[in-house]
Amino acid sequence: MRILLVEDELKAxxxxxxxxxxSGYVVDWVQTGADGLHCATSENYDLIVLDVMLPxxxxxxxxxxxxxxxxxxxxxxxxxxxxxxRIKGLxxxxxxxxxxxxxxxxxxxxIRTLLRRGPIRESDTLQIADMEIDVMKRRVTRGGxxxxxxxxxxxxxxxxxxxxxxxxxxxxxASQVWDMNFDSDTNVVDVAIRRLRIKIDEPYARPLIxxxxxMGYVLEDRT
Amino acid sequence: xxxxxxxxxxxxxxxxxALATLLTFTLVGSYLYYSLARQLESHDDQxxxxxxxxxxxxxxxxxxxxxxxxxxxxxxxxxxxxxxLLLILRSxxxxxxxxxxxxxxxxxxxxxxxxxxxxxQQSRKNLRxxxxxxxxxxxxxxxxxxxxEQVQIIVAHNVSxxxxxxxxxxSQIVGAAVCGALLSAxxxxxxxxxxxxxxxxxxxxxxxxxxxxxxxxxxxxxAPYELQQLVLAFNSMLDRLHDSFQRLxxxxxxxxxxxxxxxxxxxxxxxxxxAQPRNVEEYQGLLVSNVEEYERLARMLDNMLxxxxxxxxxxxxxxxxxxxxxxxxxxxxxxxxxxxxxxxRLSIAxxxxxxADPMLLRRAIGNLVANAIxxxxxxxxxxxxxxxxxxxxxxxISNPGPQIAEAAIPRLFDRFYRADPARSDSASSAGLxxxxxxxxxxxxxxxxxxxxSADHMTVFTLNFPKPPDV
Numbered sequence: 083m084r085i086l087l088v089e090d091e092l093k094a095x096x097x098x099x100x101x102x103x104x105s106g107y108v109v110d111w112v113q114t115g116a117d118g119l120h121c122a123t124s125e126n127y128d129l130i131v132l133d134v135m136l137p138x139x140x141x142x143x144x145x146x147x148x149x150x151x152x153x154x155x156x157x158x159x160x161x162x163x164x165x166x167x168r169i170k171g172l173x174x175x176x177x178x179x180x181x182x183x184x185x186x187x188x189x190x191x192x193i194r195t196l197l198r199r200g201p202i203r204e205s206d207t208l209q210i211a212d213m214e215i216d217v218m219k220r221r222v223t224r225g226g227x228x229x230x231x232x233x234x235x236x237x238x239x240x241x242x243x244x245x246x247x248x249x250x251x252x253x254x255x256a257s258q259v260w261d262m263n264f265d266s267d268t269n270v271v272d273v274a275i276r277r278l279r280i281k282i283d284e285p286y287a288r289p290l291i292x293x294x295x296x297m298g299y300v301l302e303d304r305t
Numbered sequence: 306x307x308x309x310x311x312x313x314x315x316x317x318x319x320x321x322x323a324l325a326t327l328l329t330f331t332l333v334g335s336y337l338y339y340s341l342a343r344q345l346e347s348h349d350d351q352x353x354x355x356x357x358x359x360x361x362x363x364x365x366x367x368x369x370x371x372x373x374x375x376x377x378x379x380x381x382x383x384x385x386x387x388x389x390l391l392l393i394l395r396s397x398x399x400x401x402x403x404x405x406x407x408x409x410x411x412x413x414x415x416x417x418x419x420x421x422x423x424x425x426q427q428s429r430k431n432l433r434x435x436x437x438x439x440x441x442x443x444x445x446x447x448x449x450x451x452x453x454e455q456v457q458i459i460v461a462h463n464v465s466x467x468x469x470x471x472x473x474x475x476s477q478i479v480g481a482a483v484c485g486a487l488l489s490a491x492x493x494x495x496x497x498x499x500x501x502x503x504x505x506x507x508x509x510x511x512x513x514x515x516x517x518x519x520x521x522x523x524x525x526x527x528a529p530y531e532l533q534q535l536v537l538a539f540n541s542m543l544d545r546l547h548d549s550f551q552r553l554x555x556x557x558x559x560x561x562x563x564x565x566x567x568x569x570x571x572x573x574x575x576x577x578x579x580a581q582p583r584n585v586e587e588y589q590g591l592l593v594s595n596v597e598e599y600e601r602l603a604r605m606l607d608n609m610l611x612x613x614x615x616x617x618x619x620x621x622x623x624x625x626x627x628x629x630x631x632x633x634x635x636x637x638x639x640x641x642x643x644x645x646x647x648x649x650r651l652s653i654a655x656x657x658x659x660x661a662d663p664m665l666l667r668r669a670i671g672n673l674v675a676n677a678i679x680x681x682x683x684x685x686x687x688x689x690x691x692x693x694x695x696x697x698x699x700x701x702i703s704n705p706g707p708q709i710a711e712a713a714i715p716r717l718f719d720r721f722y723r724a725d726p727a728r729s730d731s732a733s734s735a736g737l738x739x740x741x742x743x744x745x746x747x748x749x750x751x752x753x754x755x756x757x758s759a760d761h762m763t764v765f766t767l768n769f770p771k772p773p774d775v
Binding site: 183233296 | 597
């Protein structure tokens with residue numbers, strides 16, 4: 083997957099390229115809107131990460147020009163999040179919008195969502211290592227043993243299983259599982275994860291839920 | 306302000322005074338002028354009618370027209386000593402018989418009243434002779450008793466004196482009216498200026514008010530009664546400004562302080578780590594600690610932006626019908642784990658629906674519940690309740706916590722305020738939670754209240770007003 087990163091700030095460009103490359107993407111980084119537009123129209127990218135505030139030709143102009151010929155998905159990065167800005171970005175054809183400061187895990191999650199071809203296949207059962215999740219019956223077994231979960235615990239596990247190997251930030255988990263869309267100062271998510279671990283990981287040899295320090299949590303089979 | 310009206314109140318009032326004076330003088334003057342004219346005229350008429358009667362008598366006694374022509378002395382005598390009297394006699398065919406003052410020139414033709422009739426108001430005319438003398442004249446037929454011949458009698462009274470008198474009187478009145486108007490304009494200007502002196506005094510006081518001295522206000526006692534309302538309103542506006550200004554200054558100071566602490570932590574921690582080589586775990590520990598600090602800063606910025614926007618009503622409130630119990634249950638589910646960790650139980654008692662923005666509602670209740678759990682001892686219960694009042698839906702979050710000091714209550718909802726200053730290093734709360742609750746309630750047109758219940762619970766009440774049509 084090739085990503086074009088248009089970001090004028092050196093530090094930000096450096097770490098975004100590094101982070102995205104380590105997440106498995108091929109990243110080209112340019113620092114001006116004009117270069118960005120040139121690359122975007124002359125090469126083939128799967129996604130463009132575009133900063134709004136660029137010297138000379140800003141992000142709005144770039145996307146306006148780009149949309150005349152290309153339908154490449156565009157993810158905007160901006161430090162401004164006035165409602166008007168958001169609306170403007172989406173009207174001009176942006177596919178998503180991320181406000182600085184954002185969590186890196188959040189960025190990666192958004193990029194994955196944009197790059198997904200078609201909707202996620204909602205399968206009836208999910209299998210991770212020796213754990214099986216029956217979505218319809220809301221039943222979880224591990225190594226053949228039935229595990230009893232509360233409704234919210236199941237929602238949390240199901241979310242992580244659906245997006246296994248993705249690092250999920252705390253705010254994303256809070257929003258998806260409890261529909262709480264604000265960052266609270268409490269460690270609600272950490273507590274919930276800990277309680278889930280007691281049920282699905284602790285009795286077994288191989289842990290499936292992993293903490294990515296400073297970023298969030300991921301469900302994956304690390305064998 | 307109408308385009309034709311001068312901007313100065315003083316000038317405008319002075320001009321109006323002048324106009325009123327001019328109008329009054331003109332009306333009074335006109336009345337006096339006309340009544341004088343009437344008097345003079347009736348005096349002239351008396352003279353005229355006297356002479357007419359005399360002439361009728363003399364003509365009656367004359368022998369014939371010829372006799373009058375031959376010996377006009379009798380008639381001349383009648384006019385003697387009356388320089389302002391013109392007597393003209395003509396025969397029936399209009400031939401002149403007598404003219405006491407030929408120098409005065411001819412008179413225009415006059416309608417002749419019948420014999421033996423006193424000329425009425427209609428037949429007495431104000432005229433000018435051909436020489437330009439203003440006269441009051443009348444004409445009538447006379448009859449010589451003996452011969453039965455008819456004679457035209459024309460009597461005219463010179464009214465130049467009256468006319469001159471009226472003329473000078475008129476110019477005096479005009480002069481007086483103009484002078485009076487000017488005088489009252491001048492007086493009005495001076496008096497109004499004096500009368501408005503308190504406003505200039507108030508303006509001078511207002512000039513000395515600056516951002517640092519907003520609390521000075523204007524002196525109500527020195528203001529005249531009519532301006533006291535204005536001064537009081539102005540002062541209360543100043544008080545509100547002063548209050549906001551104080552809060553804003555306090556907010557800036559708190560903000561700087563609250564940013565200083567975490568940034569200092571980040572800087573020093575990182576510098577200490579860099580001072581000598583460390584092992585990987587230590588570096589990772591430092592980075593994780595930094596990320597936590599950064600996340601806190603980001604949260605704080607988010608909350609501050611939210612507050613700033615809510616203040617300027619830039620936050621869209623998308624109201625929906627929500628089930629109270631369901632909403633409280635959702636939040637209880639969210640905090641369930643945290644509460645259990647603290648040994649705190651959450652109880653819910655709620656009924657009915659309410660109209661609110663779900664995102665904002667959850668944020669407000671979430672902040673209160675997080676606080677309640679934080680301050681509740683293990684084994685205790687945090688109560689979440691919703692009840693329907695006639696005009697509002699009340700949501701209360703109560704917990705048996707330590708009593709909040711009376712002094713702290715008014716400031717509790719201020720930004721960055723913490724009832725316990727020593728908690729300023731608390732990693733969990735930036736001190737914006739309650740300020741956000743208050744902002745959200747304002748956006749909904751409701752309010753948040755803090756009280757102490759009979760069973761020693763700290764109770765936060767959210768009042769969501771019901772729309773009038775429900």
